[in-house]
Structure formats: structure tokens, C-alpha cells
Amino acid sequence: xxxxxxxxxVRQVRQELGKVTWPTRKETGIxxxxxxxxxxxAAMFFFVVDQVLSWGVQLIFGLGG
Numbered sequence: 001x002x003x004x005x006x007x008x009x010v011r012q013v014r015q016e017l018g019k020v021t022w023p024t025r026k027e028t029g030i031x032x033x034x035x036x037x038x039x040x041x042a043a044m045f046f047f048v049v050d051q052v053l054s055w056g057v058q059l060i061f062g063l064g065g
Contacts, residue, residue, distance in 0.1 A: 004012070023031070057063070
């Protein structure tokens with residue numbers, strides 16, 4: 001890889017930043033909401049799976065009940 005002087009590096013960085021398509025405020029809000037919804041759904045899924053497995057272990061070993 002060729003060495004680049006600091007000035008040229010800064011110019012290249014600015015050029016690349018100009019190519020970036022930044023999300024709008026609305027897109028960011030929708031994406032954030034979708035992340036929270038998916039986290040909630042995953043938490044509920046694992047909670048249900050944990051409860052079913054706990055019930056199964058208690059049934060098999062006769063513990064806690």
C-alpha cells in the first residue's frame with residue numbers, strides 16, 4: 001500500500017464522505033423503532049422457551065413442585 005501524505009488523506013476522506021447516503025430523520029426513527037420491536041419479540045420468545053424448558057425439567061426431575 002502506497003504511503004499518502006496527511007493532506008491527501010484528508011482530501012480522500014472528504015471525497016468518500018461525500019459519497020455516503022445518510023439516512024433521513026424519519027428513516028432513523030423507523031429503524032430505531034423496528035430494533036426495539038425485534039428486541040422485545042426476541043425477549044418474549046426466549047422467555048417462553050425458558051419457561052417451557054423449566055417446566056419440562058421440573059416434570060422430569062420432580063423438582064420445585
